Amino acid sequence: MASSFHHVPVMCGQILDLFEPGLAGPDPLMLDTTLGLGGHSLAALTRFESLRLIGIDRDPQALSIAEDRLSPFAGRVELHQTTYDHLDEALNGRRPAAILFDLGLSSMQIDSTERGFSYAWDSELSMRMDGDDDQLTAADVVNTYTVGDLASIFRRLGDEPHALRIASAIVARRDREPFTSSSDLVATIIEATPTVQRRSGHPAKRVFQALRMEVNHERESLQSALPKALRALALGGRLAVLSYHSGEDRIVKRLFQEAVTDRVPSGLAIVPDQYQAQFRLVVRSGLQPSPTEMNDNPRSRSARLRVIQRIKEK
Numbered sequence: 471m472a473s474s475f476h477h478v479p480v481m482c483g484q485i486l487d488l489f490e491p492g493l494a495g496p497d498p499l500m501l502d503t504t505l506g507l508g509g510h511s512l513a514a515l516t517r518f519e520s521l522r523l524i525g526i527d528r529d530p531q532a533l534s535i536a537e538d539r540l541s542p543f544a545g546r547v548e549l550h551q552t553t554y555d556h557l558d559e560a561l562n563g564r565r566p567a568a569i570l571f572d573l574g575l576s577s578m579q580i581d582s583t584e585r586g587f588s589y590a591w592d593s594e595l596s597m598r599m600d601g602d603d604d605q606l607t608a609a610d611v612v613n614t615y616t617v618g619d620l621a622s623i624f625r626r627l628g629d630e631p632h633a634l635r636i637a638s639a640i641v642a643r644r645d646r647e648p649f650t651s652s653s654d655l656v657a658t659i660i661e662a663t664p665t666v667q668r669r670s671g672h673p674a675k676r677v678f679q680a681l682r683m684e685v686n687h688e689r690e691s692l693q694s695a696l697p698k699a700l701r702a703l704a705l706g707g708r709l710a711v712l713s714y715h716s717g718e719d720r721i722v723k724r725l726f727q728e729a730v731t732d733r734v735p736s737g738l739a740i741v742p743d744q745y746q747a748q749f750r751l752v753v754r755s756g757l758q759p760s761p762t763e764m765n766d767n768p769r770s771r772s773a774r775l776r777v778i779q780r781i782k783e784k
């Protein structure tokens with residue numbers, strides 16, 4: 471099954487280089503909170519021979535493929551099917567030297583026609599990552615949310631400049647007939663998008679991203695998970711987050727900035743030890759893939775990497 475999908479882990483070499491100070495020592499532990507098809511984890515286990523890995527993913531199909539790919543390292547790998555905001559339960563008190571969040575979809579999820587993540591072909595409007603039959607679907611969202619709510623999530627989660635116009639077109643279309651397939655939704659979005667805007671990327675890209683994030687509560691999960699990851703990080707350990715959406719990147723940037731700020735009013739000549747920041751930024755701003763990587767892997771072009779390190783115990 472793994473051979474059916476081609477997945478290139480984004481910025482893999484850069485991430486492992488940044489993790490090396492913590493993973494080159496004896497018996498290091500890494501947590502991959504978004505295991506996907508296991509690309510980053512496979513590279514880490516291969517490069518760091520004594521590394522132990524905990525991997526979590528909410529998608530049972532991805533987890534099965536990753537388990538198969540990582541089987542040569544089975545004695546060093548522990549996998550959990552859960553969401554990353556439950557990472558503390560998977561760790562069970564253990565302190566990793568490296569934690570990775572890769573917030574993008576895997577190639578398998580994008581390319582699986584039955585999942586409904588892609589606007590490139592017709593499929594059921596699901597977009598659920600974990601296959602839970604009781605979970606909200608993209609069809610539920612477009613067929614039941616008000617114009618205002620749809621516009622809000624398109625703007626907030628997709629940075630869609632024509633959010634209200636598209637939301638109004640969706641509601642007008644569903645009043646005639648509910649949406650059941652992605653092709654109907656794509657056609658409605660294209661029709662509602664000004665002609666000049668149709669030349670700068672696919673008109674449905676931002677709306678489909680917003681729907682996926684809404685269905686899977688991705689922003690709420692990230693806001694819950696990142697503080698837990700920072701608390702769990704071992705002294706000297708590093709947390710890396712790969713984001714592909716400006717809204718997610720802003721969440722990461724804001725939380726990292728808070729973590730590296732001393733907890734006393736500015737201007738004091740000496741900051742008491744107990745109020746000094748416990749973390750430092752490893753890179754001052756978001757790193758981007760190299761031009762070569764962006765050319766070889768177009769899906770990496772929107773990636774931003776931020777890395778933070780624990781420098782003091784609690």
